[in-house]
Amino acid sequence: MKCNNPDIKNLLTAYFENELAEKEERVVEEHLSHCSECLRELEEIKAFDKMLLSTPEIDPPQNSELNFKEKISQNKDISKRSMTITLNFSWREIAAAIVIFFAGTTAGLLLRTNSVTESASIANLETEISQMRQMLMAALITKESPSDRLKAVQYAEQINQPSSQVTETLIETLNSDPSVNVRLAAVNALQQFAVHQDIRSAMAASLKEQSDPLIQIVLIKMLVQMHEKSVVPTLQEFEADQQTHEMVKQEAQEALTVLL
């Protein structure tokens, strides 16, 4: 008997592989009860599958695992190297951060050791400090000297729950500050606030604006760790663009294999 239902026929493999919804399964079974052509095809599917599954796998080259371990240890050296580059590059920023960090903790310690102070007033003081940092940041970010702007960014980093004005300033800085160091510091500051989706999106959008390979690489790394998929089109552009720095291209390619 010639089969009169090609749509059902097309489901036979899925039926055999147990991939049909219950309802579809019932329809197929009903059809099989009176279609000898489909019944025959189902038998063929079964027999061929048995044959497929009995085909042995091809052995990979013997030394595969050894090669892998070798490559991993090479990679360790590479990551160490690039780490040093980053450190050399931003030592000044790190020094500045340390100074500010100490300044922050000293203030905190003073507050805490003062046992008579009520916790409410501690909170008040902390808010005040936070406001002070915001003011300092606003004042410093417009300065001509990069080290002043660097300080401004690091003040922003210290603010616990930054207002949208603070994060906007950071994004603005990241997008348009002429100094690479300042932009790099802005990336680091923003990373802390990246629990907010709009900040992650802004960072992804900013990648397009960046021309410095270091910033590009740092941004890509961060965005991949955050699994920020909106960065994919930019990465694809980087990959296709002849002008992109080779290292950035590599970073983009690898990021794409993970994100896509």
Add this chain to the structure above:
Amino acid sequence: MNSLTDEEIMLDVKNGNTELLSFLYRRHQKHLFNFFMQIGTEYHQSEDFVQQVFFRILRYRNSYKEGAMFRKWMFTIARNLVKRDYEKQKHQKSIQLPQRLITEAPDDTDAGEKEEKIKELYKALESLQASDRELISLSRFQGMKYEAISEITGISVGAIKVRMHRALKKLREHYFENA
């Protein structure tokens, strides 16, 4: 370690025990290698791809999401690697068996019979499009459910049902045509 699931080991890797990745490598390298071969990658290139996949898993271990099926992630990375490579080379992939399998005449021994079966399969795979080979490999040889394949390839489960049927039918016909 062998009693742990892929996901448990991967979580350990993510938490800093990177050397545990070699367990996952040992567990999956052969299947992954065969996946690359089955979709039409050359023998040594396949080995290289296997290493690149695990290399990326190591590098991006922090982006592994707890609870996500490890093999799904692994095959997603694998397939993207091939796709990028393919776009770079801009030429149609053809199935390429290792020299040993192509030149040696089959004999009556067990090994000869094995090789013969592999050759027949690969000869039939040659006649399929890369995307169909991929579906067949993931489903029949890697044992992935349609739901997982859908997530890896971006093809809807409904479409996979029909495409899988057509692809396997084509493979079956070519297989017996050659035999």
